[in-house]
Amino acid sequence: MDAKTSNIITxxxxxxxxxxxxxxxxxxTQWWNYITFCIGIIIVALxxxxxxxxKRF
Structure with a gap:
């Protein structure tokens, strides 16, 4: 699997x-629900x- 494909999957x-x-x-509205949302934003940014x-991260 090349880097572009792995980044699209990411x-x-x-x-x-x-x-x-x-x-x-x-x-x-538990605080940990916002952590899931923030992790998603970080994963998309990576x-x-x-x-x-x-490149792969």
């Missing part, structure tokens, strides 16, 4: 995490950076 995983985080925030530079 970005998809990040979007899934963001979706889970938003769903958790809507369902309840994937986008890796895709732009052509």
């Amino acid at each position: 970005m998809i995983a990040g979007v899934i995490f963001i979706g889970l985080g938003i769903n958790n925030i809507i369902q309840g 994937g986008a950076y890796g895709y732009k530079t052509g």
Whole structure:
């Protein structure tokens, strides 16, 4: 698997995490729900950076 494909998969995983985080925030307001959302943003950012530079993080 090349770097671009792995970074696209990373970005998809990040979007899934963001979706889970938003769903958790809507369902309840525990502090750890926001951590899922933030982790998703970080994963998407890592994937986008890796895709732009052509490297794996």
